[in-house]
Amino acid sequence: MPELSSKLINFTDSVIRRMTRISNKYGAINLSQGFPDFDPPKEIREALKVAADKGPHQYSITWGAQNFREALAEKQKRFMGIDIDPETQIAVTCGSTEAMMACVMTVCDPGDKVIVFSPFYENYAADAILSGAVPIYVPLNPPEFSFDKEQLEDAFKQKPKALILCNPSNPTGKVFTLEELKYIASLAEKYDTFVITDEVYEHIVMDPYKHIYFASLPGMFDRTLSCSSLSKTYSITGWRLGYVIGNKRIIENIRKVHDFLTVGAAAPLQEAAVTGLKLPDEYYEKLKNLYTRKRDLFLKGLDEAGLKYVKPQGAYYVIVDVSEFNVKNDLKFCEWLAKEVGVGAVPGSSFFKEDINYLIRFHFAKKDETLLKAIERLKTLKEKAKFYKE
Structure with missing residues (x-):
């Protein structure tokens, strides 16, 4: 069989999307791939019904x-x-x-x-x-x-x-x-x-x-x-x-x-x-307020779990420092996190060109009840991490 393109050896499949599959495998709350678990605006859903019928x-x-x-x-x-x-x-x-x-x-x-x-x-x-x-x-x-x-x-x-x-x-x-x-x-x-x-x-x-x-x-x-x-x-x-x-x-x-x-x-x-x-413009103001509230809710939970993070100014992601758990391979750590703690995250190494393996990314584009459930699970991380081995 002929060789495939040499370009393909320079990157992997999407680690973000891979972490969704791993989250699904272990029944973890997926805070890795950034998509909401709540519905779009009603106006758009109603318009879709019309388009589905009329084209x-x-x-x-x-x-x-x-x-x-x-x-x-x-x-x-x-x-x-x-x-x-x-x-x-x-x-x-x-x-x-x-x-x-x-x-x-x-x-x-x-x-x-x-x-x-x-x-x-x-x-x-x-x-x-x-x-x-x-x-x-x-x-x-x-x-x-x-x-x-x-x-x-x-x-x-x-x-x-x-x-x-x-x-x-x-x-x-x-x-x-x-x-x-x-x-x-x-x-x-x-x-x-x-x-x-x-x-x-x-x-x-x-x-x-x-x-x-x-x-x-x-x-x-x-x-x-x-x-x-x-x-x-x-x-x-x-x-x-x-x-x-x-x-x-x-x-x-x-x-x-x-x-x-x-x-x-x-x-x-x-x-x-x-x-x-x-x-109207007020939709975008409400959107900003919604995600500001979700950010603050999730960051409060990270504080309660004793985790260190960088407070985001925009988007709906949080970078969390897991260096205290002696992580050497952040991909393995995220797989362990999904399996043992029940929360999906993305290893920071998939974002950095530098050799950084102590940061992971969560997202907070979820219903409040989903975030609160994830927070309760993350509160067990420090205790469970005592038994983490790579």
């Missing part, structure tokens, strides 16, 4: 149904403060996962370099490798997860084609400051680099922090590929509706890549999701 059931326009793009452009204009042309500046994709891959494939040739902050959502390195690009990792230093300006400029001096920016950040919950974003923008302009943003948690930012769209910074729209999705904002992760916003030349080419990757996102789901895009 459309055939292909939509490859780069997104007309009414979906128009509603998306209007909604994002309100929050980004940018006029967006639904005809030329939006490409609708099968989730933000495809959006990010399409962006990297559009801007990079084999051998091009891409800056990736570490820790990072695990797809980013795989996107670069599958596109034939070479990741350059720049550390975000805990506990603030800030970057060193000299290290970042050293990475830019290697003439990368793009930088990938996740804001708010998965897995840390960091929200980049205006000063940090302006510095990245200055380097992107100085070294003529694209910035590919992953902003799927754009509406899950806790006070006093504020999300600033990178494309809204002076002079940045034309070099920014703004990726996001409806998954987290409307609790519809299974619908796989994502998008890229950018200038006409960029989007024209992303649409070509997208066409041959997936043809198009699901037509009836786009139809139903238009209702979500038209929800």
